[in-house]
Amino acid sequence: xxxxxxxxxxxxxxxxxxxxxxxxxxxxxxxxxxxxxxxxxxxxxxxxxxxxxxxxxxxxxxxxxxxxxxxxxxxxxxxxxxxxxxxxxxxxxxxxxxxxxxxxxxxxxxxxxxxxxxxxxxxxxxxxxxxxxxxxxxxxxxxxxxxxxxxxxxxxxxxxxxxxxxxxxxxxxxxxxxxxxxxxxxxxxxx
Amino acid sequence: xxxxxxxxxxxxxxxxxxxxxxxxxxxxxxxxxxxxxxxxxxxxxxxxxxxxxxxxxxxxxxxxxxxxxxxxxxxxxxxxxxxxxxxxxxxxxxxxxxxxxxxxxxxxxxxxxxxxxxxxxxxxxxxxxxxxxxxxxxxxxxxxxxxxxxxxxxxxxxxxxxxxxxxxxxxxxxxxxxxxxxxxxxxxxxxxxxxxxxxxxxxxxxxxxxxxxxxxxxxxxxxxxxxxxxxxxxxxxxxxxxxxxxxxxxxxxxxxxxx
Ligand SMILES: [Zn+2]
Numbered sequence: 314x315x316x317x318x319x320x321x322x323x324x325x326x327x328x329x330x331x332x333x334x335x336x337x338x339x340x341x342x343x344x345x346x347x348x349x350x351x352x353x354x355x356x357x358x359x360x361x362x363x364x365x366x367x368x369x370x371x372x373x374x375x376x377x378x379x380x381x382x383x384x385x386x387x388x389x390x391x392x393x394x395x396x397x398x399x400x401x402x403x404x405x406x407x408x409x410x411x412x413x414x415x416x417x418x419x420x421x422x423x424x425x426x427x428x429x430x431x432x433x434x435x436x437x438x439x440x441x442x443x444x445x446x447x448x449x450x451x452x453x454x455x456x457x458x459x460x461x462x463x464x465x466x467x468x469x470x471x472x473x474x475x476x477x478x479x480x481x482x483x484x485x486x487x488x489x490x491x492x493x494x495x496x497x498x499x500x501x502x503x504x
Numbered sequence: 505x506x507x508x509x510x511x512x513x514x515x516x517x518x519x520x521x522x523x524x525x526x527x528x529x530x531x532x533x534x535x536x537x538x539x540x541x542x543x544x545x546x547x548x549x550x551x552x553x554x555x556x557x558x559x560x561x562x563x564x565x566x567x568x569x570x571x572x573x574x575x576x577x578x579x580x581x582x583x584x585x586x587x588x589x590x591x592x593x594x595x596x597x598x599x600x601x602x603x604x605x606x607x608x609x610x611x612x613x614x615x616x617x618x619x620x621x622x623x624x625x626x627x628x629x630x631x632x633x634x635x636x637x638x639x640x641x642x643x644x645x646x647x648x649x650x651x652x653x654x655x656x657x658x659x660x661x662x663x664x665x666x667x668x669x670x671x672x673x674x675x676x677x678x679x680x681x682x683x684x685x686x687x688x689x690x691x692x693x694x695x696x697x698x699x700x701x702x703x704x705x706x707x708x709x710x711x712x713x714x715x716x717x718x719x720x721x722x723x724x725x726x727x728x729x730x731x732x733x734x735x736x737x738x739x740x741x742x743x744x745x746x747x748x749x750x751x752x753x754x755x756x757x758x759x760x761x762x763x
Binding site for chain 1: 577629696704713716719
């Protein structure tokens, strides 16, 4: 299985090398797990939260009138409200892209990583009728999710800019754990 | 060209904002169940003061799992509804404390929920108490959740939804989480009226302790134990490799155009 994945990955690289067309740099806004997380005491859940991210992408010709858009993106490490948790996301997408002239429809698999780290500083918090010092971990964890993305890629006329809106689905097969990340980005074609 | 760059830069500036939250641990160091599929059992003895039967408590567990812990996209955690279980009678009457004289026995596996009437277990208006009481090193083998079954238990006045939230909160402790500083999170020390879903702290905590490890995390074959601090660097290595490959496309293109 590992060998198979390796071959697929190398095949993807070879494909991209052979029919390479252009590359771009982009910036965007990421909203994680839309509507899944409670955000206040009234029971409201999270909407769009626009975490900035940066991406580099390449475009190659592919089979069946499609192009292959490879994307590599990352957010900055970001501090928590109380500076206790540091959170960072980075991901890789292999999007099949179908050109309708004015807009491209894109879909494909990817891998989405969530890195969390803490420095081990204890927190004094209420516990029952008194307070207690709660430990926090000193270290980091990376969670990895296979994702399925759908996107619309719209070139802005007379510029080298492209606007991309993307829905990235985590755990598409699992109705409990299914979540959608929403990504909006603007990329600049380098050549 | 210049105008395009300006729009691009404005977009960068517009997107720079920061937010996240915190979670804590139940013990002095990280401790987790080795298998993220964790069974929750209920002691088969009928409670003394609470009206809920053991079977009804299992129903509440099922809803607590579905409404809260089993929906985290970035965590492998799956809480399973076990069965009612016949356990040592002292679980219902002894104090919830670390194994010793007058404390309940160790729970051999999973999470055990019992009604407990021991006055020393619950001070004032405490709804429930949880203790991973079978722990070796960083591994939790078993945890006990004691629901306040004393005559003055505040649980007696709680609605079904509140009981579900209380059980879910205690399950959070059983799997290794401490309290959160924020009301929007289930691990906040007190119950709130509108508890609909997990908060960011709960997601982060469960993701930290039980991270999802799908797909390409196996491609490079270098990740042995992702919950172990510092192993993230190996992922960075594979991401850097991807960047090199992308740089490679660019150079290949340059090279081609020279010919
Ligand atoms: Zn608690």
